[in-house]
Amino acid sequence: METNLIFHRNFAGMEKQLQRYRFPVFPQDVDGKQHLRMVALESCILNTAGLAAAENGFGSVDMINEGVTWVLSRLAIEMRSLPEQYTDMYIETWVEDYGRLLTTRNFTVYDHEDRPIGHACSLWALMDMKTRRPVNLQTHPDLQRFANGVPSPIAKPDKIGAVQGEPKAEHRVSYSDIDFNGHTNSMKYVEWMLDAYPIERLYERRIRRFELNYQHEALHGEQVRICWEDSEGQTAFAVQSADGKDFCRARIVWGNAWE
């Protein structure tokens, strides 16, 4: 696809190679206040990760051939402003490091005039498809050559605690939630969470920081429950199974409304 540019940027005096992708913002990507939807932004960030990994030779298709698969564990996003409908945004990405169980991939989002407008930081595990257990990334030394050590300007995504309170909504996992690999699309949990939250509280504030923890996967046909709990300047969300197991947790740190 005609999406990629190889790019170089200077980090602390060192020239580093990045991968850069263009995403147009279409009307369906913005909400009723004409602000980019978190789901649309997450979708572009995850597509960036997928395209970049594939070009480096360790995309999902390559890894499945090796019997392993990338699993998104945590994600944090902070935006200072949002790209507007009918403009292009650009996302640059690089791999920061490989730990034993998690690798860190960072992102910077640029608007159509190439101004940096936000950042994201993601943590990924590599899962053995047979045992369903995480793989020690140190046993894949070929991955290391893509790690450039450059940290994200934003804090890494943190562990989110359990959410208290009664479920606010339910959803049955359906055809449109299921991915090419038969799994529930990561973005869909976010869609269910935000749809369960009062729309006027989404419209009257902006999301200053968004954090996600992915824990278990909801399956097709499963009835999931969505919980949320407001606290001072924050809201915590969980998507749960009928017996209270968390599939996904999220935390929003709220800011004032977009100007």
Next chain:
Amino acid sequence: METNLIFHRNFAGMEKQLQRYRFPVFPQDVDGKQHLRMVALESCILNTAGLAAAENGFGSVDMINEGVTWVLSRLAIEMRSLPEQYTDMYIETWVEDYGRLLTTRNFTVYDHEDRPIGHACSLWALMDMKTRRPVNLQTHPDLQRFANGVPSPIAKPDKIGAVQGEPKAEHRVSYSDIDFNGHTNSMKYVEWMLDAYPIERLYERRIRRFELNYQHEALHGEQVRICWEDSEGQTAFAVQSADGKDFCRARIVWGNAWE
């Protein structure tokens, strides 16, 4: 945005100007069988219409300034094959004609090797935003210069009859369903319909022809019901209000599974 190409094609010996747009197919655009989702395809078709109209000076923003708005009335789509994940598709569009109440906009879909793989035909009305009544398009002679008279190779979308039978599912219109203009996104009705239909019947056949009639708009917070009814080689769908008014009807003509 960097999406547009002006293109010329020969129709029956006449050189006609078309507008052409590129759309990458990302993982979230395909279903569990790796086939392009009808919702993703409709989204690209409607974005093509929106971009082309805007470049011609009668996009939704221009029209709202004149106190009128384009309303999609009917849509028909027929695909011979589908573009694959991580490839680009191209959609070309032109305005065929302007009647008194409806204008016809046609589309041809090309795969990444520029092979024509499908067609779409859409009918649009122009609605007065104050009276909520359709406008006589003959009172907008400025529109006429974009009509080139070239028909679509597929039949125009037909009127779809009422659907019999009990509702199969319900949905509450939520944050993620609402467009930049506060209206329910046209694609969402299709998502609700297909999500209410048995997934295995979607997976075991292909959609040979897809027809949509948009009748009324569902509002935020509204609880809608989804009905469908199978008949010989076809399925009819309706999204209805609690008191049985149809918001949207659709008909699928089924073909054998994709190879």
